[in-house]
Every structure is written in C-alpha cells, then in structure tokens.
Amino acid sequence: xVQLVQSGGxxxxxxGSLNLSCVGSGSDLSIYPMTWYRTAPGKQRELVxxxxxxxxxxxxxxxxxxxxxxxxxxxxxxxxxxxxxxxEDTAVYYCNVxxxxxxxxxxxxxx
Numbered sequence: 001x002v003q004l005v006q007s008g009g010x011x012x013x014x015x016g017s018l019n020l021s022c023v024g025s026g027s028d029l030s031i032y033p034m035t036w037y038r039t040a041p042g043k044q045r046e047l048v049x050x051x052x053x054x055x056x057x058x059x060x061x062x063x064x065x066x067x068x069x070x071x072x073x074x075x076x077x078x079x080x081x082x083x084x085x086x087x088e089d090t091a092v093y094y095c096n097v098x099x100x101x102x103x104x105x106x107x108x109x110x111x
C-alpha cells in the first residue's frame with residue numbers, strides 16, 4: 001500500500017517562504033511523475049507544478065519564478081520550495097503520484 005505523507009506549510013507573511021515535503025512509502029515512486037496541486041477557498045483544485053521522472057518541470061503561470069519543485073528518488077520524496085508568497089497562494093496543498101494523494105497541508109499567507 002502506497003502512502004504519501006506531507007509536512008511543512010503553515011502561516012507566513014506576504015513575501016515569506018515555506019517548504020513542503022511529501023514522502024512516499026510502500027513502492028518505488030521514481031518511475032512516476034510527481035505533482036503538487038492546491039485547492040484555494042472557494043476554488044477548484046489546480047495544478048501547481050509537475051516534475052517528471054526525468055526531472056523536467058511544468059509550472060503553473062501564477063507560481064513561475066517563485067516556486068521550485070524538486071525530487072529525491074533515493075528518498076521517495078517530493079519537495080516544494082515556495083518563495084515570495086502572496087495571499088493568493090493561500091490554499092491546501094496536495095502531493096500526487098499516480099493514483100495516490102497526500103493528506104494535504106494548509107498554507108496561509110497573511111499579514
């Protein structure tokens with residue numbers, strides 16, 4: 001049984017930074033693309049960034065230049081470094097690998 005366990009997140013002021021992690025267990029996840037999604041209050045879930053097994057990345061326009069995704073296949077771990085955070089980044093962030101989802105992590109950007 002594959003499990004994805006997220007950590008990180010929290011409350012930060014505008015312009016601040018946060019780092020999210022997503023650790024997988026139960027299978028070798030290195031062959032899969034890994035994706036961060038987010039769901040903002042009152043909005044539908046949206047893709048934030050995908051990183052392929054070949055380390056190619058695809059960022060959503062709103063986060064380009066501010067967020068950086070990375071993965072450590074040896075540790076079955078996905079990361080998201082978020083810089084220059086804005087109030088509109090407030091959302092619950094989820095990691096996704098294949099059919100599996102993390103539990104979600106709240107990120108709140110507010111002064």
